[in-house]
Amino acid sequence: MKKDYLIRAMTINKEIRVLVARSTELVKQAQQAHQTTPVATAALGRTLTAGVLMGSMLKSGKEISLAISGDGPLQRIVVHANQYGEVRGYVTNPQIELLENELGKLDVARAIGQGSLTIKKDLGLKDPYQGSVPLVSGEIGDDLTYYFTKSEQTPSAVGLGILVNPDCSVKAAGGFIIQLMPEAAEETITQLEENLAEIDSVSKLIGQGLSPEKLLEKLLVGFEFKILTEREIEFKCICSQRRMKRLVSSLGEEDLREIIEEDEQVEIKCHFCNQGYQFSKEEFEDILATNPKEEN
Numbered sequence: 001m002k003k004d005y006l007i008r009a010m011t012i013n014k015e016i017r018v019l020v021a022r023s024t025e026l027v028k029q030a031q032q033a034h035q036t037t038p039v040a041t042a043a044l045g046r047t048l049t050a051g052v053l054m055g056s057m058l059k060s061g062k063e064i065s066l067a068i069s070g071d072g073p074l075q076r077i078v079v080h081a082n083q084y085g086e087v088r089g090y091v092t093n094p095q096i097e098l099l100e101n102e103l104g105k106l107d108v109a110r111a112i113g114q115g116s117l118t119i120k121k122d123l124g125l126k127d128p129y130q131g132s133v134p135l136v137s138g139e140i141g142d143d144l145t146y147y148f149t150k151s152e153q154t155p156s157a158v159g160l161g162i163l164v165n166p167d168c169s170v171k172a173a174g175g176f177i178i179q180l181m182p183e184a185a186e187e188t189i190t191q192l193e194e195n196l197a198e199i200d201s202v203s204k205l206i207g208q209g210l211s212p213e214k215l216l217e218k219l220l221v222g223f224e225f226k227i228l229t230e231r232e233i234e235f236k237c238i239c240s241q242r243r244m245k246r247l248v249s250s251l252g253e254e255d256l257r258e259i260i261e262e263d264e265q266v267e268i269k270c271h272f273c274n275q276g277y278q279f280s281k282e283e284f285e286d287i288l289a290t291n292p293k294e295e296n
């Protein structure tokens with residue numbers, strides 16, 4: 001098994017920033033955790049890959065969240081990532097039917113439908129940053145490109161690719177984000193546009209087993225560049241019995257009583273990784289006893 005990792009690079013002229021990731025193993029884990037069918041795997045996998053790349057641009061200890069809401073069968077995709085290469089996420093309907101477009105490719109756009117993309121970042125300020133744009137394609141990469149340009153005023157290109165085997169397992173996954181710095185010269189922009197026009201689809205390149213370094217070389221043909229960071233990335237949740245207990249405690253007294261009356265043992269599953277946590281009737285009674293009583 002090859003470890004997943006991302007690299008962050010900058011051209012020597014400091015006009016282009018690039019992030020590239022191989023995310024095969026983390027998308028595999030997400031597919032297994034959520035038992036996603038191929039279109040859902042592609043949609044969630046692309047969002048996870050974008051999330052982990054965007055997370056790496058954050059300052060320490062903070063999180064970024066991406067939420068895609070659409071009127072298609074997938075409904076909603078939510079991804080949280082931090083700057084340490086850890087990402088988690090889910091899709092509301094992981095087991096939708098296979099959707100293919102006229103080219104025989106997984107039709108992520110149709111699975112998502114019309115809707116919006118919302119990014120939230122905790123920047124350590126009083127209120128978290130929030131930016132939202134309507135979906136322009138539903139293919140996620142293009143929607144993020146639009147988001148960066150519109151909401152963050154940073155001209156960018158985002159490429160995301162997930163390849164799924166006929167048995168529903170993940171064959172390969174990866175992606176990139178390229179951003180132009182404000183002082184970028186006209187020649188830089190022209191050269192970069194040529195490179196992007198020349199390049200094969202990300203899924204194809206990743207499927208050929210191209211490493212992030214090789215992908216970076218293809219993206220930055222004609223530029224001198226330096227790799228600034230290399231970091232392992234993984235699908236990793238932050239849930240625990242304690243966190244779940246806190247979540248349960250936040251339910252209203254009435255809801256808690258109802259659960260206790262129905263079952264001796266309750267399993268609560270984490271949305272983000274599908275891990276189940278068991279709570280006995282006694283534990284629920286405990287929570288009820290220690291919870292501050294609701295007024296009236």
Ligand SMILES: [Zn+2]
Binds near residue numbers: 237238239270272275
């Ligand atoms: Zn979890």
